[in-house]
Amino acid sequence: MAGIYIHIPFCKQACHYCDFHFSTSLKYKDDMLKAINREILLQKNFLQNEKIETIYFGGGTPSLLTSDEINKITEQIQRYYIADELVEVTLETNPDDLSSQKIAALKHTPVNRFSIGIQSFFNEDLKWMNRAHQAKEAEFAIKASQDAGFENLTVDLIYGYPLLTKEKWDLNINQVLAMDIPHVSCYSMTVEPKTALASFIKKGIDKNMDDTKSAEQFLHLSAKLQENGFEHYEISNFAKGNKYSVHNTNYWRGVKYLGIGPSAHSFDGKDRQWNIANNALYMQSLGKDNIPAEKEFLSPKDRVNEYIMTALRTMWGLDLNKINSDFPVFKAEISKNMNQFFEKDWIEEKDNHIILTTKGKLYADHIAAELFIEDGF
Numbered sequence: 001m002a003g004i005y006i007h008i009p010f011c012k013q014a015c016h017y018c019d020f021h022f023s024t025s026l027k028y029k030d031d032m033l034k035a036i037n038r039e040i041l042l043q044k045n046f047l048q049n050e051k052i053e054t055i056y057f058g059g060g061t062p063s064l065l066t067s068d069e070i071n072k073i074t075e076q077i078q079r080y081y082i083a084d085e086l087v088e089v090t091l092e093t094n095p096d097d098l099s100s101q102k103i104a105a106l107k108h109t110p111v112n113r114f115s116i117g118i119q120s121f122f123n124e125d126l127k128w129m130n131r132a133h134q135a136k137e138a139e140f141a142i143k144a145s146q147d148a149g150f151e152n153l154t155v156d157l158i159y160g161y162p163l164l165t166k167e168k169w170d171l172n173i174n175q176v177l178a179m180d181i182p183h184v185s186c187y188s189m190t191v192e193p194k195t196a197l198a199s200f201i202k203k204g205i206d207k208n209m210d211d212t213k214s215a216e217q218f219l220h221l222s223a224k225l226q227e228n229g230f231e232h233y234e235i236s237n238f239a240k241g242n243k244y245s246v247h248n249t250n251y252w253r254g255v256k257y258l259g260i261g262p263s264a265h266s267f268d269g270k271d272r273q274w275n276i277a278n279n280a281l282y283m284q285s286l287g288k289d290n291i292p293a294e295k296e297f298l299s300p301k302d303r304v305n306e307y308i309m310t311a312l313r314t315m316w317g318l319d320l321n322k323i324n325s326d327f328p329v330f331k332a333e334i335s336k337n338m339n340q341f342f343e344k345d346w347i348e349e350k351d352n353h354i355i356l357t358t359k360g361k362l363y364a365d366h367i368a369a370e371l372f373i374e375d376g377f
């Protein structure tokens with residue numbers, strides 16, 4: 001079982017907070033798609049004949065592709081991989097791309113799940129973020145997708161930024177609840193270096209993010225969605241009716257995946273590799289049948305740290321049986337470092353799994369870092 005991620009590195013405009021890899025010029029879209037289809041062929045042995053369960057089109061903005069372009073990519077995958085029983089094919093979409101015609105055309109592709117970048121239902125907030133869409137388009141995109149039979153929807157929301165009051169955040173959550181969406185991903189606004197947002201804060205044009213407000217909004221979100229039947233199954237992800245993201249859950253469970261496209265990451269069960277984050281160099285290299293990737297060999301220490309980092313963020317938690325069987329040499333050290341967090345009531349043990357408490361979820365990264373096995377252990 002494995003997944004394939006396709007990175008489409010184009011966006012209409014740059015959101016002020018974003019540090020993903022993309023270009024706002026679509027001039028080389030056709031050449032990029034040729035390179036992507038070429039990489040699919042060249043990487044055909046990477047997953048060692050594992051059955052492909054999920055495909056995830058991310059970016060960038062993959063909803064800029066036509067349904068024909070999406071079909072060409074999925075056909076290429078089905079030509080070279082065992083991918084005839086796909087469980088989940090997700091397309092990240094921006095609301096302004098989801099016209100009725102586009103949605104109807106996407107029904108003729110293997111895509112069966114939309115991840116819609118809503119971020120907020122307030123125009124002033126969308127403008128501040130420099131999103132390309134308006135709140136009305138977001139509402140239309142959700143409704144029109146559902147009407148066309150795309151029921152497996154997830155939407156993204158952002159919290160913790162200066163314009164977002166408690167009242168507005170509550171209205172955003174209410175709007176999602178009213179629209180009967182089975183999956184929500186919510187992210188705290190972070191200020192990444194080299195973004196427009198970082199530069200506005202430096203120049204005093206924008207206020208910095210407020211961690212206390214962000215924590216309050218996170219706790220409100222978690223409580224409210226759980227009251228309404230959602231499971232808080234990963235720090236940033238909520239699902240009801242078992243509509244978990246299969247693709248992302250597989251990442252967190254250490255399942256193999258292949259990333260295609262500039263900046264995409266791959267994992268073969270042991271080691272990681274990542275493609276160059278530069279469109280021109282990526283296309284040039286694929287033109288010569290070279291995959292422009294760097295590889296990182298993961299030591300047992302790297303692997304256990306990665307497991308701690310990802311597993312702890314999920315509601316299934318850190319499996320002590322797995323630590324015992326796969327990483328026995330580190331077990332005593334990890335257990336010793338956990339004690340401080342039991343005392344603070346940030347973690348609890350259930351059926352031999354270590355799980356974050358609600359309070360602990362606010363400190364997930366800090367807890368994971370404290371449990372990491374250090375160099376030279």
Ligand code: SF4
Pocket residue numbers: 010011012013014015018019020022059060061094117
């Ligand atoms: S649309 Fe998505 S990938 Fe593109 S700039 Fe905005 S946040 Fe980044």
